[in-house]
Amino acid sequence: MTIKLNHSIHQTHQDITSGEKSSGLKTLAQTVSAFAFSMAILTSGLTLSNDSYAAKQPLDRVAAQINNDIIMESEVIDRIDLVKVQILDSGRPLPPEHVLTQQVMDQLVVEELQLQMAQRAGIRISDQELNQSVANIAKKSGMTLEQFKGALEAEGTSYANAREQIKREMIVSRIRQNLVNRRIKITDQEVQAFLGSDEGKEKIAPEYKIAHITIPVSASASPEAVADAHKKAQAVIKFWRQKATSFETLAAKFPDYRSGTIGWAKIQNIPSLFAETISTMKKGELSDVIKSDIGYHVLKLEDKQGGDDFIIEKTHVRHILIKPNIIRDSSQAKQIADDLYQKLMDGADFANLARTHTDDTGSAVNGGDLGWMSGEELVPSFAKTMHNTKIDEISKPFESQFGWHILQVLERKSENMASQYQKAIAKNFIRKRKFQDELENWLQELKDEAYIDVKL
Structure with missing residues (x-):
């Protein structure tokens, strides 16, 4: 039964x-x-x-x-x-x-x-x-x-x-x-309806990553002390801009000031004193001096994602993959990759070697060409090597979970993926709701x- x-x-x-x-x-x-x-x-x-x-x-x-x-x-x-x-x-x-x-x-x-x-x-x-x-x-x-x-x-x-x-x-x-x-099944109409809703607008709203330094001023400070604090804030901006230094280096340079970060927050979750300024800043930009009841502040927009400005760095890359298998271990696979790398250094054609030697069958027919890739799509070791390799340069063999790679960077570009990003968020939310x-x-x-x- x-x-x-x-x-x-x-x-x-x-x-x-x-x-x-x-x-x-x-x-x-x-x-x-x-x-x-x-x-x-x-x-x-x-x-x-x-x-x-x-x-x-x-x-x-x-x-x-x-x-x-x-x-x-x-x-x-x-x-x-x-x-x-x-x-x-x-x-x-x-x-x-x-x-x-x-x-x-x-x-x-x-x-x-x-x-x-x-x-x-x-x-x-x-x-x-x-x-x-x-x-x-x-x-x-x-x-x-x-x-x-x-x-x-x-x-x-x-x-x-x-x-x-x-x-x-x-x-x-x-x-x-x-x-x-x-x-x-998710229709285009469902995606557009979600993006137009209050909930959808909140989901795709931009997020900000902020570094800040505060030069404290007490409520009883003399006019001279207030003016001195303002000068110190301006000195922070000058040093930050001229040295193009990291936030950690800046904080170490001015240890007596308060410093910190606000990691990936939407505008409604950022202190109102900072929110208006941050919303008009570009990635990497420094603010002017901001006055509050507790002192002077300097902000840096470390990063931004979402909203109508979602810039993705993409790389046109090709590779050769040599996998360990039942007849060769990792060290033997590396030796093959080393031999191929030497041939490339001696002038061999990358595409021809990829067609005949790569174990990545998906890209072999295209001479190892992977097309335009972003680091987020790739395993960490591949993304790191790709990022550190110059245009037209061929990397030395390196290992990932799939085997030994040699890659060549062909081109780079920045692409605004805001529309695709927003639709992906909408589809993901709708899918979870329906799942x-x-x-x-x-x-x-x-x-x-x-x-x-x-x-x-």
């Missing part, structure tokens, strides 16, 4: 685990926001249904059959126990046992359906991706990887089980992003199309 379930995984999690956590030392699971629920269920012993994951051990009674897979009663009990700990830790009362059991059962069923769908879609998580995610979780918890492992063991969870559960969460997240986002409804629809379809036999 097919059982109609009442909750999606998202709803169930909110129903049975939401609420403020009590103060004091929490479990490691509760400190990791990105995988909060995943880590909370690490000790449940849940396993996956396909051969690439740990096989289930049917040592107890079957709680449910989901298509060709099963959920064991012990899995349900383990999850219930963990959810109870979360609820009690939050200070909330436990729901009736039959309600909690049903909610957990619903959750496990929906998880299993998504994992089965991911298996059919061929979704895999590489060891490199998993290692990076585990490292990020440890970092967000304020721990080294070794400390993270120790904390898991102290909570009774093996590191291997933790990695497996994180892998599950990554698979579920990926299948959701792939399939649910594909179902979401949960579409997720619920998709999960319900999965349940409607599945064979679900709950035996508890």
